[in-house]
Amino acid sequence: MSSVAIIIPAKNEFDSLKKLIPKLISSFNEYEIIVVNDGSTDKTSELLRELDIKSIEHKYSKGNGAAIKAGARAANAEALLFMDADGQHQVNDIKGLVEEFKQGYDMVVGQRNRTGQASFFRYFANSFYNWLSSKVVGHDVKDLTSGFRVVDAKKFKRFLYLLPNGFSYPTTITMAFFRSGYSVNYYPITVKDRIGKSHINLIKDGFRFIIIIFKIGTLYSPLKLFTPISVTLFLLGIVNYIYTLLDSGRFTNMSATLLVSSIIVFLIGLVSEQINSIQFENKEED
Structure with a gap:
């Protein structure tokens, strides 16, 4: 060899x-x-x-x-x-x-x-x-x-x-x-x-630029990618809720959508993290 x-x-x-x-x-x-x-x-x-x-x-x-x-x-x-x-x-x-x-x-x-x-x-x-x-x-x-x-x-x-x-x-x-x-x-x-x-x-490279960014995060640690997105959506939802509450005294559909989306994104990241861990653990056992 x-x-x-x-x-x-x-x-x-x-x-x-x-x-x-x-x-x-x-x-x-x-x-x-x-x-x-x-x-x-x-x-x-x-x-x-x-x-x-x-x-x-x-x-x-x-x-x-x-x-x-x-x-x-x-x-x-x-x-x-x-x-x-x-x-x-x-x-x-x-x-x-x-x-x-x-x-x-x-x-x-x-x-x-x-x-x-x-x-x-x-x-x-x-x-x-x-x-x-x-x-x-x-x-x-x-x-x-x-x-x-x-x-x-x-x-x-x-x-x-x-x-x-x-x-x-x-x-x-x-x-x-x-x-x-x-x-x-x-x-x-x-x-x-x-x-x-x-x-x-150049055009395909530009698209690949975006794909690689997500691949880096999802391959190594999905939560590191999804958590900031989730937090951003949550804060936008809170800010929108405060604004509409002071402006018109109500909780809008936009606020609800942003807050629910933040929870969904975080859960996706959490599940992806578990799947990723299992995937690498299985390869170590092979």
């Missing part, structure tokens, strides 16, 4: 892969290298056959997260190292990530700096993710969405069922590890401009 499996999800990244794979073979031939070809329509399939490395072929694109899961299932190593196929993640950083992981961490994430962000929008969004997740988990989360990371294979595979098929797998697995009490650390990396066209869409 190899100590580390390098898993690379790829979709139409021929130009980058023809440079990346030979570097990996030359520098880390002792590692298991797996490329998951996620429905590419370029010459990626031909390149992988030519290089004669382990690959998984998706007949159609299933998403970055689906490729990650397929690679993890196929890997036969104690640790899994994930990196992008677009040329942004550097081979030179792999050794540092693995060495940091060997210090006893369950997951080490490649931490990007400001220049490593694709755009100001991405930098702003990622900074907000980091701040929000840090508040939720009570630890300093330095790069929540980085796809360059090394993890304990056994522990990672416990959470495959949680991972989405799209681009937000880093967020999900990071929060799952924190939720389970596993140790997570960060290692500074150098990120270069990608080779070829990005698969990220």
Whole structure:
């Protein structure tokens, strides 16, 4: 069994892969290298056959997260190292990530700096993710969405069922590890401009921005998300009641709706918290 499996999800990244794979073979031939070809329509399939490395072929694109899961299932190593196929993640950083992981961490994430962000929008969004997740988990989360990371294979595979098929797998697995009490650390990396066209869409990214915010809260601790909403609705209901009582001497439907909604939201959060706890406890027993 190899100590580390390098898993690379790829979709139409021929130009980058023809440079990346030979570097990996030359520098880390002792590692298991797996490329998951996620429905590419370029010459990626031909390149992988030519290089004669382990690959998984998706007949159609299933998403970055689906490729990650397929690679993890196929890997036969104690640790899994994930990196992008677009040329942004550097081979030179792999050794540092693995060495940091060997210090006893369950997951080490490649931490990007400001220049490593694709755009100001991405930098702003990622900074907000980091701040929000840090508040939720009570630890300093330095790069929540980085796809360059090394993890304990056994522990990672416990959470495959949680991972989405799209681009937000880093967020999900990071929060799952924190939720389970596993140790997570960060290692500074150098990120270069990608080779070829990005698969990220600004509009879809904006929508994903909102989804990730809720996912962070509901995955780690639902009550931390639902309680502030419940309290806000309750206070609005009280304020509205006081106003209408002084203005017209009556209790309005709006006040009733706000107060009842606050109770319902809190109960939803409470039930979600219990379900979440049971879910993670069951995985620990597996």
